[in-house]
Amino acid sequence: MRSSSDHLTCHFFPLCFFLHLAVIELGDVDLNCPSNCQIHNTHFFGTDRQIIRRGQAFNFYASFHNREWDDSVDQATFTVETGSHFQNLCRFSQSFSVIASYKTHQPKCINISVFPPSNACLGRYILNMQITSCGHTYQRCLGDFYVLFNPWCADDPVYLDNQAQREEYILNEHGILYEGVHKHITSRPWHFGQFEDGILDICLKILDMGASYHHGSDRDHCWRNDPVHVSMVVNHMIPENNDYLKGTKPFSWNGSVPILQQWYNGRCRPVRYGYCGSLASVMCTVMRCLGIPSRVVTNFCFPCSNENPLGINEIFDCTGKNLCGKDKLWRYHCWNESWMARRDLNQCCGDWQCLDPTPLETGRGSACSGPTWVRSIREGDLDLDYDGHYMFSRLNSNYAGWLSQNNAKKTKVFCDAWPCGQQLITKSVGSEQFEDITGNYKYELGMMKWYCNASNCHIDRELSSLKNPFLSDSGINTRLKMANCPMYGEDVQLHWLLENLRSEPKNLKFNLCAQIITYNGCPMDQFWKDSVTVALGPREVKKIPLCVSYSQYGPYLSDHNIMKVVAVSDSECGEVLMVSRDIVINRPPVIVKVKSFNCELCDLRNV
Structure with a gap:
């Protein structure tokens, strides 16, 4: 057996030699798909097609009608073709190393091993076999197979050792x-x-x-x-x-x-x-x-x-x-x-x-x-x-x-x-x-x-913002904290926390709003607005409950299920304060329950 990368050599034998042997006749070819797919971890595609990974050999069986293979008078050349002749584009051939073994499981049958190199091109291939026997040459198309990358092969660039x-x-x-x-x-x-x-x-x-x-x-x-x-x-x-x-x-x-x-x-x-x-x-x-x-x-x-x-x-x-x-x-x-x-x-x-x-x-x-x-x-x-x-x-x-x-x-x-x-x-x-x-x-x-x-x-970093992103020096600390994890159809409950860090009292007016935001940051409808005046004593911490009802946000909520709640101080106060919170409305879970039932088993052998 010879690979397609080898050059064919003509051998001359006495005529009387050929009188004793007939031209070998190629019979059925078993591509051994189930076994190869299992070994190559491609059986998940199914085992009706030859899908293999490069850098790893696959085997198939060739049987003959009239006699056993004789290496002294029988030779085989294999070629594999891929490219785009399937798609009416160009055609090219790529040579694989082909090794034939004679360990057969049946008479008149040989085991052939094909090794796609670890740098083989990805795609669909046609496998051809040319047999030269007793001076006569003929060719057979054995079928097609697919070559994929191989993360199980250490020589493949996609190798993953886990x-x-x-x-x-x-x-x-x-x-x-x-x-x-x-x-x-x-x-x-x-x-x-x-x-x-x-x-x-x-x-x-x-x-x-x-x-x-x-x-x-x-x-x-x-x-x-x-x-x-x-x-x-x-x-x-x-x-x-x-x-x-x-x-x-x-x-x-x-x-x-x-x-x-x-x-x-x-x-x-x-x-x-x-x-x-x-x-x-x-x-x-x-x-x-x-x-x-x-x-x-x-x-x-x-x-x-x-x-x-x-x-x-x-x-x-x-x-x-x-x-x-x-x-x-x-x-x-x-x-x-x-x-x-x-x-x-x-x-x-x-x-x-x-x-x-x-x-x-x-x-x-x-x-x-x-x-x-x-x-x-x-x-x-x-x-x-x-x-x-x-x-x-x-x-x-x-x-x-x-x-x-x-x-x-x-x-x-x-x-x-x-x-x-x-x-x-x-x-x-x-x-x-x-x-x-x-x-x-x-x-x-x-x-x-x-x-x-x-x-x-x-x-260009504003290093002062690494500690506190809000630039106001008014001495007011403020943030919005979720009070619940709202499901679609439920009201959104928040706690608005304000802390006066100074020794003097503060009176501030805030504008509040909520609007829908898409996942890619596009602001949509502003569906809720309010205003509130907050009085903070020296060093006082205050927690104000906020509620956005489902009846307010429900008609506007998009597929992204994201809204933004903002509180910003009125500019007339002379101090600019702002706090915001992105809120996700959870999709309701889908629970599937199988109703219990009794199933009486019978012995079909007695039916």
């Missing part, structure tokens, strides 16, 4: 999306469904459609052997198939499969599903299906500013209403992390890479980011990687609030140097709980390393 993590980030079809605000994190299930029927073919179709993203490389598909370039193509394609303006409400989806199927069955037309959680989850499905360990990350407080990526400003009027400006503070934002060794960065071991498929506005228009080495974001190595400066700035941005007064004058009422990127979480391995991975992206506030990175990246 079985529990491989089970979570490759094999687990069920995930959790984390939403809400950083003080009230909510969750909902998401079905990735990377092993569902047809999903693998859809994922390969995504690569075919995105081939033009690699100009000059799509002709030979050589980029398909590199997880970095594959992830860039997927990251580019996911938002290309999205429309934010119309279609199904984003929060009505609970899995990736219907989205991918709708895209594929609709002749690759955009699916209108659009929000960061579903984008990141669909990308996670595609990456896991292709064999790249991946997970969805949620970051709470994510700034989006076109003008200054290191500073975001929100404007409020005298009633406390959040005005719609150019800058937005997203209450949360989801992206994808994928595990791979970056050969372009000379990494010898795998690590997490950040990939954000949500197009974000930049000074040069909207763009997706990644893959960005997560550690380079923490260390501030912004010139090392793709779009590292975007992620670093959005995780280390200042957040300032301004009060717009009647005379168009704006007064800064607070500046917080640490709200952005203050908590990043993902689903824990083998658990329904979340794992806090903030330390992977940034150092703890106040650490010397954090100050060095901020200085190296020219971040």
